[in-house]
Amino acid sequence: MQTLTLIRPDDWHLHLRDDAALAAVLPDTCRQMGRAIVMPNLKPPVTTVAAAAAYRERILAARPDGSAFEPLMTLYLTDNTRPEEIRLAKASGFVHGVKLYPAGATTNSDHGVTDIFKALPALEAMAETGLPLLVHGEVTDADIDVFDREAVFIERVMKPLLAKLPTLKVVFEHITTREAAEFVAAAPANVAATITAHHLLMNRNALFVGGIRPHHYCLPVLKREQHRQALVKAATSGSAKFFLGTDSAPHAKGTKEAACGCAGMYTANAAIELYAEAFEAAGALDKLEAFASLNGPAFYGLPANGDRIELVKESWTVPAELAYPGGSLVPLRAGEGIAWRLRG
Ligand SMILES: NC(=O)N[C@@H](CC(=O)O)C(=O)O
Ligand SMILES: [Zn+2]
Numbered sequence: 259m260q261t262l263t264l265i266r267p268d269d270w271h272l273h274l275r276d277d278a279a280l281a282a283v284l285p286d287t288c289r290q291m292g293r294a295i296v297m298p299n300l301k302p303p304v305t306t307v308a309a310a311a312a313y314r315e316r317i318l319a320a321r322p323d324g325s326a327f328e329p330l331m332t333l334y335l336t337d338n339t340r341p342e343e344i345r346l347a348k349a350s351g352f353v354h355g356v357k358l359y360p361a362g363a364t365t366n367s368d369h370g371v372t373d374i375f376k377a378l379p380a381l382e383a384m385a386e387t388g389l390p391l392l393v394h395g396e397v398t399d400a401d402i403d404v405f406d407r408e409a410v411f412i413e414r415v416m417k418p419l420l421a422k423l424p425t426l427k428v429v430f431e432h433i434t435t436r437e438a439a440e441f442v443a444a445a446p447a448n449v450a451a452t453i454t455a456h457h458l459l460m461n462r463n464a465l466f467v468g469g470i471r472p473h474h475y476c477l478p479v480l481k482r483e484q485h486r487q488a489l490v491k492a493a494t495s496g497s498a499k500f501f502l503g504t505d506s507a508p509h510a511k512g513t514k515e516a517a518c519g520c521a522g523m524y525t526a527n528a529a530i531e532l533y534a535e536a537f538e539a540a541g542a543l544d545k546l547e548a549f550a551s552l553n554g555p556a557f558y559g560l561p562a563n564g565d566r567i568e569l570v571k572e573s574w575t576v577p578a579e580l581a582y583p584g585g586s587l588v589p590l591r592a593g594e595g596i597a598w599r600l601r602g
C-alpha cells in the first residue's frame with residue numbers, strides 16, 4: 259500500500275468557534291495538526307490581548323486528553339485598535355497575527371475595518387514589531403461583482419497598504435484567484451498566502467451541480483477553473499510563500515441549508531487528506547510537506563513540528579454528518595470517498 263510520511267502539518271487559518279462548537283470541532287484539528295492560527299471572528303470578536311488569552315485557555319481546556327496541539331492566537335483589527343495593544347500582543351508570545359476583515363466582507367465581520375488607513379497607527383506598530391497582518395482580501399463595494407472582489411482588493415487596498423508600509427508582514431488569506439497567486443509570487447518575502455484544500459479541488463461549477471449546493475458556499479466564493487489551476491500551480495510550485503490554511507469554518511447544517519445560508523466549509527476532519535488528493539492530482543506529492551509543514555512555520559518564525567504523520571492510500575467514506583450544537587455539521591465530501599487516510 260502506498261504511504262506518505264510528513265512532518266506534522268499546521269493549519270495557518272482555522273475557525274474553532276467557542277463553547278460547545280469548539281468542543282465539537284477541536285478534536286478533528288488536534289488529530290491532524292501541531293498548531294493552528296485561530297481566527298478571532300467570534301461574537302463579540304477577539305479584539306484585545308486579554309480576550310485572546312481567555313480564548314486560548316478555553317481552547318487548551320477543550321483539547322482531548324494527551325493532545326499537544328498548540329493554538330496560535332490572533333487579534334481582530336478594528337478602526338480603533340491602538341498601537342499599545344499591538345505591542346502588548348507581540349510581547350504576549352501567544353498572539354501571532356492580527357486579522358483584517360473589511361467591514362461586512364464575511365461571517366462576523368461587522369466590527370471590521372471600514373478604511374484600512376483608519377487602522378494606520380496599529381499597522382505601523384505591526385510593521386515595527388514584525389507582527390503579521392492576516393488579510394481577508396475582498397472589497398465589499400456593492401458595485402463590484404462578487405467574483406471580482408479579491409482582484410479589486412489587490413488594487414484598492416493591498417498595493418496602497420504595502421506602498422505605505424513596505425516591510426509589513428502580510429498573509430493574504432485563503433486566496434482564490436490567479437491575480438492573488440501572481441501578486442503574492444511577485445511580492446517581496448514579507449508577503450505570503452494561505453490556500454485552502456477546497457479552492458485547490460473545486461471550481462465554481464461545484465456550487466451548482468444539479469441544483470444549488472450550500473455546502474460548497476464559502477467566502478471568498480469558489481472561482482473559475484483557470485483560477486483553481488493557478489492556485490494549484492502556486493501551491494505546488496515549491497515557493498515558500500504559499501502554505502496550508504484550511505479556513506475550515508463550521509456552521510450548523512440548518513444555517514447553511516437555508517434561504518440565506520452561511521458562508522464556510524468544514525474540512526478539518528479530513529484536511530490533510532484533501533490536500534494530499536489535490537497535490538497527487540497535480541503530480542506533486544513531493545511538494546506537499548513543504549506546503550503543509552515547513553513554509554508556514556518559516557514565515558511565522560517558528561520551528562517545524564518535531565513529530566510526523568503518516569497517510570495511506572486507502573479510500574474511506576466521509577461521514578454524512580458530524581455532531582455539532584444546534585443540529586449537525588455537514589463536512590466537505592459528506593457521504594463520499596477520499597483517496598487518502600490519515601493513520602492513527
Ligand atoms: N470562509 C468563510 O466562508 N467563512 C468564515 C469567515 C472567513 O474566513 O471569511 C467563517 O467564519 O465562517
Ligand atoms: Zn476570510
Ligand SMILES: [Zn+2]
Nearest residue numbers: 273297505507
Ligand atoms: Zn476564514
